[in-house]
Every structure is written in C-alpha cells, then in structure tokens.
Amino acid sequence: MGFFDTIARGWAISKLSFGVVWRDPELLVYMLFSSIMVGLTVFAGALPGIGYEMGMPMFDWAMTTDPEDKTTATGPYFAWIFFTYTIGATFVVFWNCAITYSAHMRLTGGDPRFMTGISAAMRHLPTIVVWGIITGIFGILMRLIRDAAANSKNPAMQVVGAIFAFIAETAWWITTFFIIPMIVLEDKGVRDAFNSSKGLFVKTWGENITSGLGVGLIGFLLVLVAFAVGIPLILLGLVLPGIIAIVVLMLLAILWTNTAEVVVVAALYEFARTGEMPDLDGAGKQVQKHLGWENESPEMQAWREGSA
Numbered sequence: 001m002g003f004f005d006t007i008a009r010g011w012a013i014s015k016l017s018f019g020v021v022w023r024d025p026e027l028l029v030y031m032l033f034s035s036i037m038v039g040l041t042v043f044a045g046a047l048p049g050i051g052y053e054m055g056m057p058m059f060d061w062a063m064t065t066d067p068e069d070k071t072t073a074t075g076p077y078f079a080w081i082f083f084t085y086t087i088g089a090t091f092v093v094f095w096n097c098a099i100t101y102s103a104h105m106r107l108t109g110g111d112p113r114f115m116t117g118i119s120a121a122m123r124h125l126p127t128i129v130v131w132g133i134i135t136g137i138f139g140i141l142m143r144l145i146r147d148a149a150a151n152s153k154n155p156a157m158q159v160v161g162a163i164f165a166f167i168a169e170t171a172w173w174i175t176t177f178f179i180i181p182m183i184v185l186e187d188k189g190v191r192d193a194f195n196s197s198k199g200l201f202v203k204t205w206g207e208n209i210t211s212g213l214g215v216g217l218i219g220f221l222l223v224l225v226a227f228a229v230g231i232p233l234i235l236l237g238l239v240l241p242g243i244i245a246i247v248v249l250m251l252l253a254i255l256w257t258n259t260a261e262v263v264v265v266a267a268l269y270e271f272a273r274t275g276e277m278p279d280l281d282g283a284g285k286q287v288q289k290h291l292g293w294e295n296e297s298p299e300m301q302a303w304r305e306g307s308a
Contacts, residue, residue, distance in 0.1 A: 009277065010210025016278060017211070017263040018218055020103050021256055026114045027099050031259040034095035041088035045081050049073070085140055090132025096262050097121040097128055097184040103266040104185055107278040120184055127183050131190050135176075142169055177201045177208070181269040200272040207271065211264050219257030226250045 021027050051059030052071075062077040073081075098117030105112045121128060142165050149161020175198045182193035201208065226249030233242030267278040 006206035007210045009271070010207040010212075011214045012277065013207060013211040013264060013267045013271070014214025014218060014260070016107070016267055017103075017215060017260040018256065020106050020263045020267075021259050024102060024106055024112055026112075027102060027117075027259050027263070028255055029114075030095045030098050030102075030117060031255055031262070034092055035255070035258075037091040037095075038088045041084045041091065045084035045088075048077055048080060082136070082140060086133050086136030089136035089139060090129055093128050093132045093135065093180065094121050094125075096180050096265075097124060099259060099262045100180050100266045100269075101184045103263040104181065104270060107267055107270055124184050124187070127189055131179065131183065134190065138172060174198060174201050177265065178269055178272070181266060185269070200269065204268050204272045208268055211268065212261070215257060215260050215264055218260070219253060222253035222256065223250055226253055 048059045048062035052063040062074060062080075063071050064074055065071050098121040100117075101120035102112035102117035105116065145161055145165045145168075149158050149165070152158050152161065175194065178197040178200045179190070179193045182188045182196060183190075186193075188196070226246050229249060230242040230244075230246030233239075233245060236242075270276070270278040
C-alpha cells in the first residue's frame, strides 16, 4: 500500500505544480526571462568560434590551426566559455529561486505577486552567485569529461568516461536537489544547504521520481494538444495558421512544463520538511485525507510528527 501511496502523492504533486503555474502565470514570465538570458549567454559563448569559422579577423584570437589543419580553441576562448557558462548558470539559479519562492508561498496559502519571487531572489543574490559559479564549474567539468570520452580512440575509455559522468551527475542531482529551496526559503548558505539537501531527498525519493514522470507525461499531453489544434487547420488548407498554432502552443507547453518542474521542487520540499501534502484549493488535503496515514511505517509517522 505504501508504494501505491507514494505514486499517488507524486502524481498529485505533478498536478498541483501545473495548477500553481496556472494560478500564477508570472512564473511563466520568470522562466521565459531565464530562457532568454541563458540563450544570450550561449550565443555569446559560441560567437567567437562562429566568427572564426566565418573568417572574421576580429575573432582570430579564439582559435588556432596547427600544421595538420586541426583547429583548437585558445586559452582565452576557453576562459570566455567558462565565464559565459557560469553567468548562464547563475541566471538559471536566480530565476529558479524566484519561481520556488513564489510557488512555495502559493502552496502554503499565500498570494504572491509579480515582484514577490524577484525580490526574494535579489535578497539572496550573493549566495545565488556563489551557487551559480559552483554549478557552472561542475557542468563544464562534466562536459569536458564527456567530450574526452567521446573523442577517445580507446573504446574502453569511452565506456568508462560515460559511466563516470553518469554516476557523478546522478550523485550531484541527489545531493543538490533541494539546495535552491534551502537558499531562498531557509536563508542558508551554500555549505549548509548542501549538507542538508541529501537528507530531504532521501525522505521523498519515491515522490520525486513519480512526480517527475508525472510532469513529463502532462507536458507530453500538452504537446499533443498543440498538434490536435494545428493539424486540423492544416488539413483545412490553413497551412500557415496551423503551423503557427503548433509552434506557439508547443513553445507554451515546453515553457509550462519547465516551470512546473521547478514548482515540483518547492512542493516536494514542503512535503519533505513537514510530512504534509502541499495544498492548492484543498486538492492536496483531499489527497492526504484519501490516502490516510494508517498504513505508514513507524519511521514515517515519527518523521511526519517531528519526533524522528
């Protein structure tokens, strides 16, 4: 029974997360800002290499060509890539903090406004910058390891490198899952948040997996809706409006799904911290009442009641 209760809670949290985004559409704006800023940093990081390939003299500093006609990036270009990557990571952390704060307020009975999440993120800006740099460094290291493994001529090294990167990224995901809520909701520094995040994740790993699958399923259904709207228009001869409808609705579905994925973290954080289902218009309380607590283990009861 406990296994199916976990699935039910995870699915409920998935639906609650989309409901929060529906109630607070400014969260979509936050995610849109994040996507635009990250896109700009990616473009800025790639621009010197693109410019060099296009033969633009102003970007000659970015790449070098050896006698064998093999092109490699220079030290300054690697430094520029590192700088833009960490800036992009910091943008992601900032806007995820804003979404998390507003979503948590909604799930705990509050009524966030447009500036609520932004103001909360600004109050924690120094910690956000530090965490953004750390995540940027980790991301670059993983990229270098994966690239080195993929480019290796030794098949064994390719496999070992891929496995090592997978294990490292999984461990990183587990140990850092709740860092953003702890930064923006508990005012913790990076070290304290890092030390506490893993413990909360262990409490909710089942709900974490099922809610993630639930968000993915709902996002997929939203994409199907985009085609269900656009394809009939195309079949009626309205080709351009049909294509536009599909593209716009798909982008909206992706934006909504990505935002809901961040909201899920806020919801799981509240559940892990209190043992109570996060709530939106009574939906969470209904799930909790339906499931009941009569089948929970003594350890779960002690955790929920705060005596663990």
